[in-house]
Amino acid sequence: MTEVSPPSERERPKPIEAVPVRHPGRWVAVAVLAVLAAMFVNTVLTNPNFRWPIVGEYLFAPPVLNGLRNTLILTLLAMLVGIVGGVALAVMRLSPNPVLSSVSALYIWLFRGTPLIAQLLFWNFLAALYPRLSLGIPFGPEFVSFDTNQLINQFAACLLGLGLNEAAYMAEIVRGGLQSVDQGQSEAAGALGMSRAQTLRRIVLPQAMRVIIPPTGNETISMLKTTSLVVVIGYFELLTSVQRIYSTNFQTIPLLIVAAAWYLLLTSLLSVGQYYVERYYGRGTNRGQTGARLFPRRNPEQPA
Template sequence: MSTSLTPGATSPSGPDSTTAETIRAVPVRHPGRWVGVAVMLVLAAMLVNAMFTNPRFNWPVVGEYLFSDVVLRGLQNTLILTALAMGIAIVIGLLLAVMRLSPNPVLSSAAATYIWFFRGTPVVTQLVFWYFLASLFPVLGIGIPFGPTFVQASTNVLITQFTACLLGLGLNEAAYMAEIVRAGINSVDDGQTEAAGALGMTRAQALRRIVLPQAMRVIIPPTGNETISMLKTTALVVVIGYFELQTAVQSIYSRNFQSIPLLIVAALWYLVLTSVLSVGQSYLERYYGRGSSRPDGETGLRARLFAAGRTRGDAQ
């Protein structure tokens, strides 16, 4: 029986001597990865070929309307609607989350009922409901409950298309934001609140100064996702005729019948805006992730990509 020795090693001189054997490491083969890469490259080549050889895409029309005044006005309204609806959702969602965590059963039950109702009905249904609220309440007023009304006005005057959009989108999103904020608050250890109480802080002060700043690292990522989702959800207001990006391109292709090129225009703008929001979200995650146990840069889009690359390299 022959034994292979490491270069420079001496022969064993006795029965108890150990022999250093040469170990040749063979990397693990991953044929499935290469097959997947080949399939993806073929599909990507087919897609690019179809986009630039199929004349029905009509790219000149896309370029003509990409920066047209009508499309840019719709884009502006989309951004305004997204910002205001998310502002309403964050404020109401924070209030609902605090009510949901309240030891008072009435407040907790009221918040839970709100969340149950608005998460359980479609956004389109809520938009149409607010737009046609005048059929249920022709006049809205302010006064003493079950008593005289001091100020009143027509519901059709108060609930315009824009107001109906804000109510439908903002109140619906508030239900989701309430659960996001509640999860963030619950992620903070109870000892933080107890320590704040021992220092003489009220429950509201502890929430504002101690709990919420620590909960932000949990709240920010899903809030960014909800903002991106809200940007795209604004396209649903087309059902009540409010002028935004989707309505703008629809008004154009209803006249020139170039539906596909105009839909591409809308898709390109949505992709640009969601990409910008994604970058902003990654910076916010890094900002609120300071001081955590993770190394600097572990949060955020760029850091996650680097981490994925390191993981793949280690696996190989």
């Protein structure tokens, strides 16, 4: 066999000189956005109809802060009711017992299929349907009885309407998270002698939290803004407080800006908290940022 001699220096191909790809569209988009942003900032700062001094005057007004406090309390308690109820409904929905599964499906169908405003009004006017609520033996003696108007006040109606409605949506979120865990995990736990409750609490639910947390954070942020719907039954929260103020001084736009500013601030804080909770439950998973997955960084030594 003839030996092949290595190529000489003159015969070797020259290295490729790669030219980076130009992206003129990006610069055009940046320029257009910069112009639009400058126009927006200019009109916000120069338009006297915004009445920024009035915004600053009422931003920390006692009625507004009282409404803000009620909004936070209602959001916290409604989400607590929704999460606890959603977990219970999801477990019932996945139960092999057809009665429990059917009851859960019926609940979710009813509360997701009717408007939230209608549910708030229903709970607020429950006394028109049941003037008195009692506990006792069916078709037998009553142990205790309550006046519905005293038991279901405005706050209770808001809490029931928001919390029970949220439970229907949280049930589907939790169910999706539980079903994302591999069935082999439950089978292995059962082989070790663990009960269904122990398997759910120790094995399935901790793994499902990685899937449950992101939509739960979104639901919490949505609940913060959804509390403004309780204005239909006159409960004093953030939006109701500013409405009562501008109904007397007719400064509608500045007072609405005050409410929007508080909502934006609270939403931003909740978004930051959601980020850290997601990172905590996402430990051990090889997941990068969304932008990094969609637009991975190019190695500068590689050609474009």
